[in-house]
Amino acid sequence: VYGWWPSSNDNAYNTIFHFNADGTETTDEKTQKINGGQWNFLKQVSLSKPGIISISLNDNASGTVVADAFRIIYRGPVSNIKDKQQPSDFVLYQNYPNPFNPSTTIRFELKQRSKVVLRIIDPLGKIVAELLNSELSGGIYNVTFNTKNYRNLSSGIYYYNLTTENYSQTKGMILLK
Numbered sequence: 554v555y556g557w558w559p560s561s562n563d564n565a566y567n568t569i570f571h572f573n574a575d576g577t578e579t580t581d582e583k584t585q586k587i588n589g590g591q592w593n594f595l596k597q598v599s600l601s602k603p604g605i606i607s608i609s610l611n612d613n614a615s616g617t618v619v620a621d622a623f624r625i626i627y628r629g630p631v632s633n634i635k636d637k638q639q640p641s642d643f644v645l646y647q648n649y650p651n652p653f654n655p656s657t658t659i660r661f662e663l664k665q666r667s668k669v670v671l672r673i674i675d676p677l678g679k680i681v682a683e684l685l686n687s688e689l690s691g692g693i694y695n696v697t698f699n700t701k702n703y704r705n706l707s708s709g710i711y712y713y714n715l716t717t718e719n720y721s722q723t724k725g726m727i728l729l730k
Contacts, residue, residue: 560589565614575604652727
């Protein structure tokens with residue numbers, strides 16, 4: 554487990570970090586007077602099986618106690634990672650950025666292999682672009698819509714529609730020129 558804090562002379566030199574690894578609690582005292590602005594090793598904790606790790610701080614210290622972020626680095630077998638990344642459903646996310654100019658990313662998840670059609674539609678229902686029309690395996694996808702490829706698009710609201718054999722969803726997005 555690593556922690557990040559900003560550099561400051563006001564930081565505590567005796568910050569108490571509490572770690573709970575699926576019921577096993579430990580504490581460790583660290584100084585935050587040094588090594589600000591970087592990742593600092595705090596403690597190694599172990600889980601005997603998949604579980605939860607939580608971190609908390611005690612503000613009863615000799616200065617300001619800060620924790621901008623924590624990082625947990627897993628050091629074990631990676632045999633089941635692929636199975637856990639397989640989406641459990643079809644999901645269409647909001648495009649990012651939104652509003653956008655000149656491009657935006659459309660992210661979606663497929664539960665299983667499917668024929669996928671991804672279209673951009675104007676407010677009158679006219680298809681502006683067909684970004685995808687192919688069979689894809691299950692997984693997570695990011696598709697970029699770049700308006701530089703479609704010169705006559707004006708600022709305004711557009712829609713993107715994802716359709717598969719068993720799923721269809723439409724979301725709105727805003728183009729600002």
